[in-house]
Each structure stands twice: as C-alpha cells, then as structure tokens.
Amino acid sequence: MIGIKTSDNVYFLADSLFSEETITKYHLFFIYDVREFLNTLDYLNTLNGSLYIPSHCEATNNISSLVELNKNKVKEIIDKIYNICEKEMSFEEILKYIFDEYNLTMNANQYAL
Numbered sequence: 001m002i003g004i005k006t007s008d009n010v011y012f013l014a015d016s017l018f019s020e021e022t023i024t025k026y027h028l029f030f031i032y033d034v035r036e037f038l039n040t041l042d043y044l045n046t047l048n049g050s051l052y053i054p055s056h057c058e059a060t061n062n063i064s065s066l067v068e069l070n071k072n073k074v075k076e077i078i079d080k081i082y083n084i085c086e087k088e089m090s091f092e093e094i095l096k097y098i099f100d101e102y103n104l105t106m107n108a109n110q111y112a113l
Contacts, residue, residue, distance in 0.1 A: 009050040016040050017066055019057040023073050027102040034074060041071050 004012040018029050031037045044067050053059045057066065077098070084097050099106065 005049070009048075011047055011049040011052045013044065013052055013054045013063075015055050016044060017054040017057060017063065017070055018073075019054070020066065020069055022056060023069060027073065027104065028077065028098065031074070034078070038071060038074060041067050 003014055003016060006012075022029065044063060047063075049061075051059055051061055052063045054063070054066070060066070080098060080101060081094060084094060089097075098104075
C-alpha cells in the first residue's frame with residue numbers, strides 16, 4: 001500500500017483509513033501490522049493537504065476526526081483482547097468472545113482472513 005501526494009497538495013491515502021461506516025458496521029477490520037497501522041495514523045495527522053482521498057471514504061479536507069476514530073477503535077479492540085486474555089483461552093475462544101461482544105457473524109472466507 002502506498003499513498004500519493006499530487007503537486008496540488010491532494011493526498012490519495014489508499015487503505016490507510018477505514019470509514020466511519022465500516023467501523024460502525026463491522027468494528028473489526030484486517031490489519032496486518034497493528035503497530036505500523038497506528039504509526040501510519042499518527043503520520044497522517046501530520047499531513048497538511050488541501051484534500052484527502054481515502055479508498056473507502058468520501059474525499060475530505062480534514063481527516064483528523066477519522067484518524068482518531070480509527071485509532072480509538074483499534075485501541076478499544078486491543079483492550080478487549082488484553083482483558084479477556086488474563087485467563088488462558090484458545091484463538092477460537094477469543095474470536096468468539098470478540099464477535100459476541102459486537103454481535104457479529106462471519107462466513108468461512110472471513111474466518112480464513
């Protein structure tokens with residue numbers, strides 16, 4: 001994944017942000033490296049663009065609230081996982097707990113991801 005900045009200060013942000021709709025509907029999203037995702041969010045807050053175009057959101061001239069929403073959701077999930085892992089659990093038990101917490105269901109393809 002790469003982001004692109006044009007000469008007129010427009011940033012194409014690829015998949016570096018999830019939309020509010022995605023976060024509200026699914027709560028969980030696939031992140032390969034959580035630490036780097038959070039670092040990317042911090043970096044996005046330093047940009048000074050005239051327009052931002054994320055892959056899964058409407059174009060906007062201010063991404064700060066979306067960055068914070070993404071960051072807060074990731075930290076919320078991290079906290080939930082840490083809290084339930086105080087006792088020994090299998091991956092499947094952790095996954096079930098998180099999905100139950102957010103009233104989510106999944107198909108076989110989603111499970112594979």
